[in-house]
Amino acid sequence: MKEKLIVIGNGMAGIRTVEELLKLAPDKYTITVFGAEPLPNYNRILLSPVLAGEKQFGDIVLNDDAWYTANGITLHKGKEIVKIDRVRRKVVAADGTEEPYDRLILATGSNPFVIPVPGKDLAGVVTFRDMYDIERMLAAAKSHKHAVVIGGGLLGLEAANGLIKQGMAVTVVHLLDTLMERQLDRPSAALLKRSLEERGLTFLMPAQTEAILGDTQVRAVRFKDGAEIAADLVVMAVGIRPNFTLAKSAGIHCDRGIVVNDTLQTYDPRIYAVGECVQHRGQTYGLVAPLFEQAKVCANHLAELGYARYEGSVTSTKLKVTGIDLFSAGEFQGAEGCEEIVLKDAGRGVYKKVVLKDNRVQGAVMYGDTMDGSWYFELMREGTDVANLRDKLLFGQAHLGDSGHGDIKTRVASMADSAEICGCNGVCKGTIVRAITEKKLFTLEEVRAHTKASSSCGSCTGLVESLLAATLGGDYSTTPKKKPLCPCTEHSHDEIRSAIRDQKLKSIRAVMDMLAWKTPDGCNKCRPVLNFYLLVAWPGEYVDDNQSRFINERVHANIQKDGTYSVVPRIWGGETTPAELRALAEIAEKYQVPTVHITGGQRIDFLGVPKETLPAMWGDLSRAGFVSGHAYGKAIRTVKTCVGKNWCRFGTQDSTTMGIELEKMTWGSWTPHKFKLAVSGCPRNCAEATIKDFGVVCVDSGYELHVGGNGGVKVRATDFLCAVKTPEEVKEYCAAFLQVYREEAHYLERTAPWVERVGLAYLKRRVVEDEVGRKALAQRFRHSQKFAQVDPWAERAKGADRHEFIPIAQIA
Amino acid sequence: MSSMGAMKKQQADWIEIGALEDIPRQGARVVRGCDGDIAVFRTLDDEVFALRDRCPHKGGPLSQGIVHGKKVACPLHDWKIHLETGMAVAPDEGCAARYPVRVDAGRVWLMLTPEEGAPAS
Numbered sequence: 001m002k003e004k005l006i007v008i009g010n011g012m013a014g015i016r017t018v019e020e021l022l023k024l025a026p027d028k029y030t031i032t033v034f035g036a037e038p039l040p041n042y043n044r045i046l047l048s049p050v051l052a053g054e055k056q057f058g059d060i061v062l063n064d065d066a067w068y069t070a071n072g073i074t075l076h077k078g079k080e081i082v083k084i085d086r087v088r089r090k091v092v093a094a095d096g097t098e099e100p101y102d103r104l105i106l107a108t109g110s111n112p113f114v115i116p117v118p119g120k121d122l123a124g125v126v127t128f129r130d131m132y133d134i135e136r137m138l139a140a141a142k143s144h145k146h147a148v149v150i151g152g153g154l155l156g157l158e159a160a161n162g163l164i165k166q167g168m169a170v171t172v173v174h175l176l177d178t179l180m181e182r183q184l185d186r187p188s189a190a191l192l193k194r195s196l197e198e199r200g201l202t203f204l205m206p207a208q209t210e211a212i213l214g215d216t217q218v219r220a221v222r223f224k225d226g227a228e229i230a231a232d233l234v235v236m237a238v239g240i241r242p243n244f245t246l247a248k249s250a251g252i253h254c255d256r257g258i259v260v261n262d263t264l265q266t267y268d269p270r271i272y273a274v275g276e277c278v279q280h281r282g283q284t285y286g287l288v289a290p291l292f293e294q295a296k297v298c299a300n301h302l303a304e305l306g307y308a309r310y311e312g313s314v315t316s317t318k319l320k321v322t323g324i325d326l327f328s329a330g331e332f333q334g335a336e337g338c339e340e341i342v343l344k345d346a347g348r349g350v351y352k353k354v355v356l357k358d359n360r361v362q363g364a365v366m367y368g369d370t371m372d373g374s375w376y377f378e379l380m381r382e383g384t385d386v387a388n389l390r391d392k393l394l395f396g397q398a399h400l401g402d403s404g405h406g407d408i409k410t411r412v413a414s415m416a417d418s419a420e421i422c423g424c425n426g427v428c429k430g431t432i433v434r435a436i437t438e439k440k441l442f443t444l445e446e447v448r449a450h451t452k453a454s455s456s457c458g459s460c461t462g463l464v465e466s467l468l469a470a471t472l473g474g475d476y477s478t479t480p481k482k483k484p485l486c487p488c489t490e491h492s493h494d495e496i497r498s499a500i501r502d503q504k505l506k507s508i509r510a511v512m513d514m515l516a517w518k519t520p521d522g523c524n525k526c527r528p529v530l531n532f533y534l535l536v537a538w539p540g541e542y543v544d545d546n547q548s549r550f551i552n553e554r555v556h557a558n559i560q561k562d563g564t565y566s567v568v569p570r571i572w573g574g575e576t577t578p579a580e581l582r583a584l585a586e587i588a589e590k591y592q593v594p595t596v597h598i599t600g601g602q603r604i605d606f607l608g609v610p611k612e613t614l615p616a617m618w619g620d621l622s623r624a625g626f627v628s629g630h631a632y633g634k635a636i637r638t639v640k641t642c643v644g645k646n647w648c649r650f651g652t653q654d655s656t657t658m659g660i661e662l663e664k665m666t667w668g669s670w671t672p673h674k675f676k677l678a679v680s681g682c683p684r685n686c687a688e689a690t691i692k693d694f695g696v697v698c699v700d701s702g703y704e705l706h707v708g709g710n711g712g713v714k715v716r717a718t719d720f721l722c723a724v725k726t727p728e729e730v731k732e733y734c735a736a737f738l739q740v741y742r743e744e745a746h747y748l749e750r751t752a753p754w755v756e757r758v759g760l761a762y763l764k765r766r767v768v769e770d771e772v773g774r775k776a777l778a779q780r781f782r783h784s785q786k787f788a789q790v791d792p793w794a795e796r797a798k799g800a801d802r803h804e805f806i807p808i809a810q811i812a
Numbered sequence: 813m814s815s816m817g818a819m820k821k822q823q824a825d826w827i828e829i830g831a832l833e834d835i836p837r838q839g840a841r842v843v844r845g846c847d848g849d850i851a852v853f854r855t856l857d858d859e860v861f862a863l864r865d866r867c868p869h870k871g872g873p874l875s876q877g878i879v880h881g882k883k884v885a886c887p888l889h890d891w892k893i894h895l896e897t898g899m900a901v902a903p904d905e906g907c908a909a910r911y912p913v914r915v916d917a918g919r920v921w922l923m924l925t926p927e928e929g930a931p932a933s
Contacts, residue, residue: 521856521881523880524892528878551876552887563872809829810843
């Protein structure tokens with residue numbers, strides 16, 4: 001027979017414990033829940049948005065009646081337990097209902113603290129704790145004007161913000177001279193006060209309430225100094241006290257809360273306690289994250305697994321006032337032996353302070369820009385030595401080893417998988433990304449449903465959305481942020497690509513007709529895009545439209561500022577011979593090339609060649625065995641190599657041959673943007689493979705593959721994709737990576753921003769984990785190469801596109 | 813240009829430069845003159861325009877740009893030039909000289925004197 005488990009308290013902590021238990025041991029207990037409120041289990045943290053009118057009660061219900069039924073749980077709503085009979089192991093409700101238990105969970109939460117002043121029981125004096133309080137405040141806001149909120153802490157400010165949104169004139173009374181003194185230091189509290197004042201709040205501080213005045217209904221509030229202010233509604237939000245009356249009356253040891261051990265058991269081992277009613281190692285908690293951590297441990301013990309221990313929580317705070325970003329954690333005030341690193345930009349309303357001791361983060365306060373809060377919190381909890389990061393610490397995680405990207409998406413992309421995204425529910429990045437990919441989630445709601453991330457206080461919603469965007473990449477274009485390709489169309493890159501594929505559109509004309517282009521023949525932005533997408537979609541079938549190519553790609557040379565062109569022959573892997581060099585030298589002299597330059601990609605560049613001369617010069621190059629180097633195109637550019645183990649005493653593999661093989665495989669391919677490769681023979685990385693689109697670093701055991709790097713305006717180092725053993729594997733992975741890039745990146749999107757947009761995890765899945773998919777991608781790449789590996793120079797030397805290179809008429 | 817009389821009178825100035833088919837649709841060809849190059853454009857609808865082959869911005873060869881609608885995009889810095897007027901598309905400011913050009917029985921005729929009001933270079 002199943003054991004009987006009773007939960008006293010239908011709130012967040014109690015029900016979360018039940019949820020965790022159902023995950024671990026769904027059939028172990030017959031579960032009964034008693035709730036004093038006549039309401040379903042709801043998210044108490046979101047009462048503030050309900051008060052502010054941003055959410056309805058229905059939005060914050062966590063588990064409806066159907067959930068209890070589906071899980072076989074008996075729920076007694078509106079039944080307050082008044083007695084625990086520990087000898088007979090039963091509980092008794094106010095209405096006389098009795099229920100026996102084998103195990104019992106106390107989740108009785110806390111009570112708002114009411115300051116003992118005269119008038120505290122007048123009508124119109126409320127606390128800020130449950131839905132009943134909210135209803136009373138909303139009712140007051142309808143008919144009354146003046147609200148006074150006593151308490152300038154987290155709770156008080158959220159209440160004040162809600163009431164002002166409801167149209168009341170709100171004065172916040174605070175005992176001290178700074179707001180939220182338990183979470184903020186003076187500068188950040190001042191910034192907060194300023195922006196709340198801009199929203200219309202009035203502050204009276206420091207001020208001590210002496211009495212609340214009125215006959216039956218509140219009329220005014222009087223202070224110690226004798227001053228009075230009018231009030232139709234007074235909200236007491238000065239704090240909470242653990243609710244342990246029931247436990248105490250049952251003879252369970254209580255101090256400031258119900259005292260529990262590391263498995264959340266009270267002094268009666270059959271009775272557990274979780275949540276705000278608990279005192280653990282001398283601490284009580286009023287935030288949600290610790291409750292959820294406790295719920296996990298408690299459930300683990302109830303399931304008789306017994307390997308989880310609760311050792312206390314390190315907490316961080318965010319304020320749930322829309323438009324105000326605030327984060328605080330740990331010992332943010334600093335103390336003896338601590339150092340502070342501070343960034344303050346009052347004009348922008350940004351303040352960040354990180355407190356260090358012995359190069360370890362002790363605490364942090366942030367205001368205005370809280371994006372890196374979770375990172376500091378993680379550094380703090382892990383006790384990471386930040387000596388090497390100190391100079392960049394305040395600029396955020398994304399600035400480590402990166403000279404440019406600083407937007408939220410790239411910052412999310414740069415977070416470690418273990419970084420915590422949702423502090424309330426303790427959900428880290430890796431868990432969310434895994435859920436998105438494995439369960440094919442597309443919306444914020446789905447992520448909330450599956451992982452609980454951002455489902456409690458909601459302040460990490462932006463982060464979760466960025467993760468969705470980063471993980472889904474192109475697929476996340478369902479958001480209204482859709483951007484048309486150019487003013488000629490309403491459609492985005494991704495829509496156009498899928499139309500080409502699904503509707504089997506095989507010419508630029510067909511695409512423009514089907515998608516109702518707004519211009520007769522597009523523009524110089526969209527035509528090259530369409531040409532490329534068609535080329536990738538229909539290899540061997542689509543006829544390249546020269547007139548939709550930029551001049552460089554149309555004439556296979558790079559236009560210079562004076563209208564002449566540059567010519568860069570391909571030198572496979574950057575390795576050449578005296579005979580080749582001699583041939584190049586002769587050709588340079590024959591055509592009187594003004595400048596010969598060695599490029600960054602280990603090639604030779606002839607600059608200043610007039611257009612008319614190109615075909616003849618190409619003919620000579622062709623006869624000497626050279627083909628086009630595609631230095632002019634959105635195409636495979638070069639494979640840079642070092643000499644590798646053939647010569648270098650550090651070399652581990654034959655990097656030169658590897659590079660030549662890669663170049664022979666990939667040359668001629670058109671890509672969304674230029675694509676550069678490199679192969680380094682050892683981790684010293686002389687070929688600079690880690691700033692290439694595809695880089696190979698040889699190691700003793702094989703080859704490390706790196707992707708998504710570039711030099712350029714924003715230097716970005718590659719991400720490590722995977723390690724492989726053989727040159728064949730290198731080529732297969734390279735072909736597959738290139739093909740995903742060709743098929744899915746937006747035209748003119750280099751691999752660096754693309755990798756950040758779609759997420760490395762996505763690419764790993766496509767190229768590394770999915771073997772069948774990888775082979776199919778590589779196969780598609782090789783198929784398209786059959787049509788691409790035709791030397792454009794040789795063709796033109798023989799007369800193709802002759803009109804491009806000569807004037808239509810010469811007038812003497 | 814439309815009346816036969818006028819054409820005859822100016823015939824000495826009209827030069828036949830080649831067949832319409834020699835110019836690619838949505839493209840251009842260059843006429844190399846002693847005073848510099850003239851770009852002769854052909855639109856999707858077979859309309860033909862002629863401009864001095866120098867972008868008013870930094871002298872880029874307009875003949876090498878992508879022709880779309882009745883505009884060309886300069887290959888150097890992506891200024892757009894109206895083929896009908898030679899004017900740069902706002903907000904850029906500048907003008908390339910226009911040359912009279914016409915198509916007659918599939919042959920393209922050009923005058924080497926810029927149209928009135930157009931800058932000389």
